[in-house]
Amino acid sequence: MTEILTTHAGSLPRSPELIAANAARPVGEDGLTPEPTDEFREVLAQAVVDVVAKQKEIGISIPNDGEYGHLMGSAVNYGSWWSYIFDRVSGLEITGQDHISAEPVRSAPGDVRLTSFPDRRDWTIFADAYQDPTSGITTGEQPTFPAATGPIAYSETGRELVAQDITNFRAALEQVGYDRGYLAALSPGSGSRIVDDHYGDADAFLDAWVEVMRPEYEAIAAAGLTVQIDDPSIAENFDQINPEPSIEDYLEFTRKRVDAVNRALVNVPTEQTRFHLCWGSWHGPHTTDIEFRHLAPLLLEIDAKYYSFEAANVRHEHEWTVWQDVELPEDKVIVPGIVSHATNVVEHPDLVAQRLERFARIVGPERVIGSTDCGLGGRIHPQIAWAKLASLVEGAKIASTRL
Template sequence: MTEILTTHAGSLPRSAELIAANAARPVGEDGLTPAPTDEFREVLRQAVVDVVARQREIGISIPNDGEYGHLMGSAVNYGSWWSYIFDRVSGLELTGDDHFSGEPVRSGPGDVRLTTFPDRRDWTIFAEAYQDPNSGVTVGSQPTFPVATGEIAYSDTGRELVAQDVTNVQAALGSAGYEQGFLNSLSPGSGSRIVDGHYGDVDAFLDAWVEVMRPEYEAIAAAGLTVQVDDPSIAENWDQINPEPSVEDYLAFTRKRVDAVNRALAGVPTEQTRFHLCWGSWHGPHTTDIEFRHLAPLLLEIDAKYYSFEAANVRHEHEWTVWEDLALPEDKVLVPGIVSHATNVVEHPELVAQRLERFARAVGPERVIGSTDCGLGGRIHPQIAWAKLSSLVEGAAIASSRL
């Protein structure tokens, strides 16, 4: 029997104690959070031990720290996968100028530019639904993001924080009896989506983020862990371009971000790299998402062994058929989302098994690891999140027995 392994995209529900400890941390004069206190470090350390142990109890094959080292001061938070990096990078300040202010930006043929967040095409097409608090459409809270006001660099605080993440998860993995695990890290392309108030050139700013993220990737890999590069920008940027660009122009724009990932990963062994692609974790219609068939070949250009992507939500589930036509290199592994962060309905284990079997038939069961669409922490209720992971494990066992 070929066992189909299970994992998840990264973020898991935080404990009430950790959320309270995060919320209580002071904010510095620059609006960012300073290095943690010894008291906070102990709360975080124990929380990581507990979340890894719970993954073991459920039966998750490849765990992480739940992204607990990524600050989340409230139970609902869609953005900690991104905002955590702000405390680790010098040259950033809160100025009041962010993604939710300013005039909309317009693109043209051969000149692809990201517009402001409120000008996203999905948000404007369904403006009535997005503005109705009873519609069920949610985008999470809208915090103020920093602006790059000087040369950016991975800071000494960043090095301390990633070392803390590594130490915590290594100890927790050992305690729970795991031999492998991963840590999540931001992509250069996603980092470069914050407002640039210094470089004045999109490509130069992207290049700067390559240098910023490289030390974090290398620190994680040097510890023997797998680096998961989280990069919604590869797919999500499409919706933040007005008017809709040609696919050719968008792929040219995106290939620069793929190249940025590869340059930042140059010192990391390919077998220790996972890459996560998604269309944004907000709970909305997503009618303006770019089709996966346009992105899948580009995905394979990323120097990673494992490719994680959304495949369970109702906007993208049908796109598993891409892998019937696109040849997956023999040394690569698919990590498709099999349960979704976008619904409170807990997927039946039989549905989980059927979804896994589709991918197994397309590329071989030994090259499929069942996962989640996006992180579950901060997006759905903890009780539902853990039930989804349990269903994922149960369904993987069913699929394995049949394969």
């Protein structure tokens, strides 16, 4: 029997103790980086051990640190996968300007540009629902976003923080009894979505982010861990372009972000790389998401062994058929989302098995790892999140037996 392995997309629920300890840290003079304390470091190290042990107890095959080093000061947080990097990069500054509600930017054929967050097409089509606090739609509390006001670089603080992540996670792996794991890191394309008040050129700003992120990727890989590149910009950007671009223009725009990932990964072994693609993770209609069939061939151009993508939520579950038409190279593995962060309903293990079997019958069970659509931490209640992971593991066992 070929066992179908299990993992998840990254973020896991933080413990109340970790959230409280993080929220209690004093903020430094730059307004971005909270001051470290010995007490906080101790709480964080123990929390990483606990979350790795919880994954082992449930039966997750390939764990991570829950992204606990990507800190959250509250139980609900949709943006820590991105905002964590603000602590690690020099050249960023809180300017006092509200970039989130900036004037809308308009695109044109051959000149694709991202608009402001409130001008996203899904948000404007369903404006009444988004503005109704009883609708169930939530994007989480938005952090204060900095702007690049000078040359950006991966800072000494960044090197210390990624080293702390690695040390905590490797200690937890050894203590709990895992022989492998992964750490998540931001993509250059996603980093470059903050406001640029220095470079004045989108391509130059993207190039700068390639140089920023490379040291983090290399540090994780050098520690013998797998690097997961978190990159919603590949798919989510499509909703943030007004008016809607042609598929051809969007893919040309996006290929630059794919190239940026590959350049940042130049010194990281392919077998130690996995790439996570998602459509943004907020709890909303998502009617303006680009179809996966347009992105799958481009996804395979990324220099990774493992490809993680949403496949469980109701906007994208049907797209498992894409792999009937797109040939997966023999040395690659798909990591589809089999349980979703977008619903509080816990998927039945038999449904999990059915979803896994669809992929396994196309590419082979040895080239499928069951995962989550996106991070569960900060998006659904911890009790539900852990129940979903338990169902994922049980369903993978059923599918392995059937196959």
